Amino acid sequence: MREYLVRRFLLLILTTWGVSVVVFLIMRVVPGDPITAMMGEGGVSTEQIAKIRRDLGLDRPLYIQYVEWLWDTLRLDLGKSLWKGTEITFELKTRLPVTLQLAIMSMLVVVVVALIAGVLSALYQDTWVDYVFRVFTIGGLALPAFWVGILVILALALWFHWLPTIEYVPFTQNPRENLIQFAFPALVVGWRGAAVTGRMVRSSMLEVLREDYIRTARAKGLAERVVILRHALKNASLPVVTILGIEMTLLLGGVVVIEQVFSMPGLGRALVSAIYYRDYPMVQFLVTFFALVTMVINFLVDLTYAWLDPRIRYE
């Protein structure tokens, strides 16, 4: 097991480094750079552009620029946004809590809704409960989150003449306002995840409920609640955990879009904006960071398998 952990850890470092190289090169290959992006609102001459490139060190060879960035990052000096001049650590400090809270609340929606709805749907297969669940899941899969988000906002504004607070309110400052603010985007993002995961819960449960050991559990007189929760659900959860791992990484993508719609100042929006403006240090850091988070989630999911199914051993 220890050897496996060490191997995974080294692979994680190598992959992160690979991602940083690829992102660095892609950003330099796409047409336009931070200076031309800044010209989007007005004109600057070619001579002026050359001066700014020189001033910002963007005229130096690529390998020097990369090595310098890597060295600074390893020393936790993330540098400044080329576009806005703010420290990247400042952006990270203010934006990470938003993305983190949104991801956690969305994940809660996914897990709670998927488990409850999936189990009920399996237990009441082909009844109206099941039909409602299926409509819910088809809706979640078919309707893009950004569209649902816009509808939610319009519905609140048109019918209730009300919207949640738009400027970000930290939980520590006003927990009630903060939870109301995050509830709508979390529900919108969570809907898709809940739909996918719920369908998996339902099909796994249907499979497990037909197993002999469930019949045995019932035959020996166990309460239905114990049969479902302890015997059926735990055994049905292995594929669900896989899906949850994938959903968690997809959620990061969903959060990027929904932050835009609900005006939430998270890392997703910072990334979109940084790519748009070719803000090299910001994009390099954020993509590498998101890649690292994705790999850590996958790693944790792999470890969870072993906990759920003792037969699984990593060599």
Added chain:
Amino acid sequence: MGMGRMVFLGVVSLLLGLGMACRPAPPGQPPTPVPGPRLEFPTPTPFPTPTPLPIAAPGAAVTPTPAPVPTPTPPPIGKYGGILVFAQERDVVSAEITMYEGLSYLSQHPTRPLYSQIVMNDPQDAYKVIPDLAERWEMRPDGMQWTFYLRRNAVWHDGRPVTAHDVKFTFDRMFNPPPGQVRGRAAPVIDYMAGPESVVVKDDHTVQFNLKFPAASFLALMNNPYLVVMPKHYVEARPDKQVRVWKDVIGSGAFRVKTMTPGSLYEMVKFERFYIPGRPYLDGIKVLVIPDPATRFAALRARRLHIIPQGVTYPQAEVIVKDLPQLVLQRVPRLAGDTVQMNVTQPPFSDPRVRRAVALALPRGCLKDGPCYAVEPDGYMGGVLFPYGPWALRIEDLADKVHGYASTVAGKEREREEARRLLAAAGYPHGLKVVMDTRELRSYIDSAQWAIEELRKVGIEVTDLKIHDSASYYELTLHGRHRIIAHGHAFALDDPDLIIPDHYMCGGAENHPKLCDKEIDELFYKQQRTLDVGERIRLLRDLQYKILDRDAKIWIAWEVSRVPHWPEVKGWYAVNSLYMSMHFWDVWLER
């Protein structure tokens, strides 16, 4: 049918019904190209008659400008208190609004209330220059020297006094920008000076500008809403000699920085030691960042915003007029418009006949008896300069008099016929195929799609519309690799010395057609030095006709600002520039 199935069908129907019921008008959808009834606003704000000329120009060469009376403290007519909330779609780019970085309104709008200018525009008249930091000024009779006398009670947000050294420092930076910066929209005024030595500090509260020539537009360009005075002591003490990050700003404006949450909020509070006693009325201002236009509009409806100063789209204005009569909608002609531009250095547009064909094919604004420009149905006809300003050719100078400016359906059809004939003469008897480029902004794409339809009517087929993001689009146009583009422009203020060099002269930064014509350049320099207003207007008319004759930048329509706000917002007036009216010290909330 069983109970379960009935419930199932019921739920499905309910969901579909809900979906249909709350389906919004898709944001940013291009307006229908079909000529339809024009939007009738119930109480249309009349477009202004041509405004009085800037005070620098009339008789400037012969008599010194009378020293304006210092602004008396106006009696408090507004109500004190309240936080004004407005929104914009993205973060502040840079608080260095005197430099190129801060040239977007995204930077200028939240930053301007923090700073002061030397002079500023009257809140209700973009052309009338009134005192700001300078309580009065005078011009030497030859028009080559201007002296500004600064207020003695103006202080920076850190308590230090504002002095003439700060003014000189601000101009020195424009001559020699700090590393990573180049001159921006505030800088054209320095073209009238020989160098930093032209700005002389006479004493702590007197600063003198020595010009290379008597510049008719000097005072007008000093009124540039990007030209804010920077604190010398503070900027010089900073390691990079810049104040790029908004939260670091120390200004002398009516408001000072309270807090900043990137991507969400820029919050200012009243500066108690502001130099106009009794101002500002507001306790503070919040600028929210709301990227999605539909969300922004919904926030206004839900009263989460007081005002959207950058304005709303035509379809949103329609919604306001029809469904939200309780909102105030200020409509004024705007210093902005949509264009189609042809690169004169690239075939086939290097051939003047092809350019003329394009100019003839595209309608301008509304036809009297036909359709309007579909993208901005309330947009209006105009030429090279803002048609409602003092310098421009009037609509009556253009309509049916200049090629492309037919004002009726029959006239336009005759122009299309002429366009076909010119194309045939240029070697394209069976039509011409071209690729068009544009930027990924909704308004640019809409203009491009509209132009494509119009060009098709004379046999010019756009085979591909390439939509670029900002960075790659400007890479393309900067190096002149484009042929024909759909592009929008907005100006900080209406002055030929600000607009013409950038847009129509050799090497101009926004001269995307790459036009370079000595005759145009010479005529520009001549009018720049002409202090007699009548003569200058005559020269400018010649210049505009010459530019129109080159058929390089076609103004499809000039735009209208449609600024909605709740009635409790008082003292805020939309003027022609998107960048003016953002000082906020005389704005109040009625309740």
